[in-house]
Amino acid sequence: MLDYRLFKTINDFFASGQHDKARHLLMEVQSRCIALRDEVSMLKIRLKTLEDTAFLAENLHLKDGFYWLTANDVRQGPFCPRCYESEGGLIRLERSQKGLHCPYCHAVYPGIRQEAEYQDGATVRHARIIPFAR
Ligand SMILES: [Zn+2]
Incomplete structure:
Protein backbone atom coordinates (compact mmCIF):
# COMPACT_ATOMS: atom_id res chain seq x y z
CA MET A 1 0.00 0.00 0.00
CA LEU A 2 1.19 3.47 -0.83
CA ASP A 3 1.50 5.84 2.10
CA TYR A 4 0.54 9.26 0.76
CA ARG A 5 2.30 10.98 3.64
CA LEU A 6 5.53 10.08 1.86
CA PHE A 7 4.84 12.84 -0.67
CA LYS A 8 4.83 15.43 2.12
CA THR A 9 8.04 13.95 3.54
CA ILE A 10 9.66 14.14 0.09
CA ASN A 11 8.56 17.75 -0.23
CA ASP A 12 9.96 18.52 3.19
CA PHE A 13 13.32 16.95 2.24
CA PHE A 14 13.50 19.05 -0.93
CA ALA A 15 12.46 22.20 0.94
CA SER A 16 15.16 21.66 3.55
CA GLY A 17 17.85 20.98 0.93
CA GLN A 18 18.16 17.23 1.67
CA HIS A 19 17.96 16.30 -1.99
CA ASP A 20 19.60 12.87 -1.69
CA LYS A 21 17.09 11.76 0.94
CA ALA A 22 14.25 13.14 -1.21
CA ARG A 23 15.48 11.29 -4.32
CA HIS A 24 15.90 8.06 -2.35
CA LEU A 25 12.36 8.32 -1.04
CA LEU A 26 11.09 9.16 -4.53
CA MET A 27 12.66 5.96 -5.84
CA GLU A 28 10.96 4.00 -3.08
CA VAL A 29 7.58 5.56 -3.94
CA GLN A 30 8.17 4.78 -7.61
CA SER A 31 8.87 1.13 -6.75
CA ARG A 32 5.69 0.95 -4.67
CA CYS A 33 3.66 2.51 -7.54
CA ILE A 34 4.94 -0.10 -9.97
CA ALA A 35 4.02 -2.89 -7.55
CA LEU A 36 0.54 -1.39 -7.10
CA ARG A 37 0.04 -1.12 -10.85
CA ASP A 38 0.97 -4.79 -11.23
CA GLU A 39 -1.45 -5.74 -8.47
CA VAL A 40 -4.26 -3.72 -10.11
CA SER A 41 -3.59 -5.43 -13.45
CA MET A 42 -3.76 -8.85 -11.82
CA LEU A 43 -6.96 -7.94 -9.98
CA LYS A 44 -8.55 -6.68 -13.23
CA ILE A 45 -7.80 -10.02 -14.85
CA ARG A 46 -9.29 -11.89 -11.90
CA LEU A 47 -12.38 -9.66 -11.97
CA LYS A 48 -12.85 -10.24 -15.71
CA THR A 49 -12.55 -14.00 -15.19
CA LEU A 50 -15.16 -13.88 -12.43
CA GLU A 51 -17.48 -11.73 -14.58
CA ASP A 52 -17.13 -14.17 -17.46
CA THR A 53 -17.83 -17.08 -15.15
CA ALA A 54 -20.91 -15.35 -13.73
CA PHE A 55 -22.10 -14.48 -17.23
CA LEU A 56 -21.78 -18.08 -18.38
CA ALA A 57 -23.41 -19.43 -15.24
CA GLU A 58 -26.39 -17.19 -15.95
CA ASN A 59 -26.60 -17.56 -19.74
CA LEU A 60 -25.18 -20.95 -20.66
CA HIS A 61 -27.67 -23.78 -20.58
CA LEU A 62 -27.42 -27.51 -21.12
CA LYS A 63 -30.18 -28.99 -23.23
ZN1 LIG B 1 -15.14 -30.22 -29.20
Missing part, protein backbone atom coordinates in the same frame (compact mmCIF):
# COMPACT_ATOMS: atom_id res chain seq x y z
CA ASP A 64 -30.24 -32.48 -24.70
CA GLY A 65 -26.54 -32.89 -23.95
CA PHE A 66 -25.44 -29.69 -25.73
CA TYR A 67 -24.57 -26.25 -24.46
CA TRP A 68 -26.48 -23.20 -25.64
CA LEU A 69 -25.68 -19.57 -24.93
CA THR A 70 -28.45 -17.04 -24.61
CA ALA A 71 -27.45 -13.38 -24.78
CA ASN A 72 -29.66 -10.44 -25.67
CA ASP A 73 -32.56 -12.84 -26.29
CA VAL A 74 -30.59 -14.64 -28.99
CA ARG A 75 -29.78 -18.29 -28.48
CA GLN A 76 -26.53 -19.50 -29.99
CA GLY A 77 -25.20 -23.00 -30.31
CA PRO A 78 -25.07 -25.87 -29.97
CA PHE A 79 -21.59 -25.88 -28.48
CA CYS A 80 -19.40 -28.92 -28.05
CA PRO A 81 -19.95 -30.42 -24.56
CA ARG A 82 -16.58 -32.18 -24.66
CA CYS A 83 -14.64 -28.95 -25.33
CA TYR A 84 -16.59 -26.95 -22.76
CA GLU A 85 -16.32 -29.57 -20.01
CA SER A 86 -12.62 -30.27 -20.60
CA GLU A 87 -11.20 -26.83 -21.47
CA GLY A 88 -14.03 -24.35 -20.99
CA GLY A 89 -14.06 -23.53 -24.71
CA LEU A 90 -17.28 -22.71 -26.49
CA ILE A 91 -16.90 -24.33 -29.89
CA ARG A 92 -19.96 -24.26 -32.08
CA LEU A 93 -20.78 -27.66 -33.55
CA GLU A 94 -21.05 -27.98 -37.30
CA ARG A 95 -23.69 -29.94 -39.04
CA SER A 96 -22.56 -32.72 -41.34
CA GLN A 97 -24.16 -35.67 -43.05
CA LYS A 98 -23.33 -37.84 -40.02
CA GLY A 99 -24.95 -35.44 -37.56
CA LEU A 100 -23.00 -32.84 -35.62
CA HIS A 101 -19.25 -32.64 -35.26
CA CYS A 102 -16.78 -30.40 -33.46
CA PRO A 103 -14.22 -28.70 -35.70
CA TYR A 104 -11.82 -28.36 -32.74
CA CYS A 105 -11.76 -31.73 -30.94
CA HIS A 106 -13.35 -33.62 -33.85
CA ALA A 107 -15.95 -35.27 -31.63
CA VAL A 108 -18.83 -36.61 -33.68
CA TYR A 109 -22.38 -36.75 -32.41
CA PRO A 110 -23.89 -39.12 -34.96
CA GLY A 111 -27.49 -39.14 -35.90
CA ILE A 112 -28.23 -35.92 -34.09
CA ARG A 113 -30.09 -33.52 -36.22
CA GLN A 114 -30.78 -30.09 -34.85
CA GLU A 115 -32.11 -28.51 -38.01
CA ALA A 116 -34.86 -26.71 -36.18
CA GLU A 117 -32.20 -25.02 -34.04
CA TYR A 118 -30.47 -23.48 -37.03
CA GLN A 119 -31.96 -20.43 -38.61
CA ASP A 120 -30.10 -21.12 -41.81
CA GLY A 121 -28.05 -24.30 -41.98
CA ALA A 122 -26.08 -23.07 -44.96
CA THR A 123 -24.58 -20.22 -42.95
CA VAL A 124 -23.44 -22.44 -40.08
CA ARG A 125 -20.27 -23.77 -41.61
CA HIS A 126 -17.39 -22.49 -39.51
CA ALA A 127 -16.39 -22.91 -35.92
CA ARG A 128 -16.84 -19.72 -34.05
CA ILE A 129 -15.61 -18.86 -30.61
CA ILE A 130 -18.08 -16.58 -28.94
CA PRO A 131 -16.39 -13.85 -26.90
CA PHE A 132 -17.56 -13.48 -23.34
CA ALA A 133 -17.92 -9.74 -23.61
CA ARG A 134 -21.40 -8.44 -23.26
